[in-house]
Amino acid sequence: MKGAFCPGCGSTKGPFYRGLCKDCFLHKKKVILLPEEIKIDHCKFCNKIRLSGKWLGQSELVLKRFLKKKAKISGLVDAKLSVSLEPMKDHTFAIVKASGQIDSNKITIEAKTILKPIETQCDPCMRVRSDYSEATIQMRFSESTGLAEREKALALLMGQIEGMQGRDPLSKVVHALENKKGFDVLVGSNKAAQSVVRKFEAKFGVKAIKSFKLAGTDHNGQRQRKFTYCIRF
Numbered sequence: 164m165k166g167a168f169c170p171g172c173g174s175t176k177g178p179f180y181r182g183l184c185k186d187c188f189l190h191k192k193k194v195i196l197l198p199e200e201i202k203i204d205h206c207k208f209c210n211k212i213r214l215s216g217k218w219l220g221q222s223e224l225v226l227k228r229f230l231k232k233k234a235k236i237s238g239l240v241d242a243k244l245s246v247s248l249e250p251m252k253d254h255t256f257a258i259v260k261a262s263g264q265i266d267s268n269k270i271t272i273e274a275k276t277i278l279k280p281i282e283t284q285c286d287p288c289m290r291v292r293s294d295y296s297e298a299t300i301q302m303r304f305s306e307s308t309g310l311a312e313r314e315k316a317l318a319l320l321m322g323q324i325e326g327m328q329g330r331d332p333l334s335k336v337v338h339a340l341e342n343k344k345g346f347d348v349l350v351g352s353n354k355a356a357q358s359v360v361r362k363f364e365a366k367f368g369v370k371a372i373k374s375f376k377l378a379g380t381d382h383n384g385q386r387q388r389k390f391t392y393c394i395r396f
């Protein structure tokens with residue numbers, strides 16, 4: 164474009180984007196939309212971070228992927244993004260670069276942000292720290308057992324455990340974890356776990372496999388045992 168100049172500042176230095184020089188164009192239009200600061204929950208116990216609602220192990224890869232998703236690009240043709248991270252003392256400094264074309268002219272634009280950790284604890288860490296459990300009941304199902312049936316058995320087991328809470332305050336389900344083969348139900352009291360396992364053995368005509376392992380020492384220096392009951396349906 165011979166004789167072209169930027170109506171914004173009078174510069175004759177191209178290339179021009181929508182008739183403006185790069186500076187004036189970028190001043191007028193935000194091509195990369197990215198908050199100046201992004202707060203990220205960080206678990207102080209296991210070091211995981213929460214990105215888009217999920218707790219993940221920290222790595223450059225997950226942070227870069229997150230930032231590429233977070234940056235909203237507009238008006239750039241064939242946009243390619245790259246992210247660089249620089250860890251600082253109490254935050255991480257990040258630059259998102261977008262390269263592409265505007266009016267067939269190549270352009271590279273960058274946006275900066277700060278990733279600010281918010282110290283907290285993730286859900287599993289909170290559970291482990293606040294909930295004491297003496298036993299795990301592993302409910303294992305055959306592959307042909309549908310989800311509805313599995314959940315029915317789980318609800319029955321949980322109901323029976325909670326039902327004994329009047330006599331034994333530790334008779335509670337601390338956590339029920341689902342896996343491919345069934346559920347791992349963490350129970351506060353081993354006595355309650357034992358009692359409900361016996362009822363299940365009678366009701367379903369199965370035999371539970373019992374095992375235990377040492378789970379460290381308590382504040383009195385007493386060795387603690389953690390029991391596991393595996394019921395195969």
Ligand SMILES: [Zn+2]
Nearest residue numbers: 169172184187
């Ligand atoms: Zn200009």
Ligand SMILES: [Zn+2]
Nearest residue numbers: 206209285288
């Ligand atoms: Zn954690």
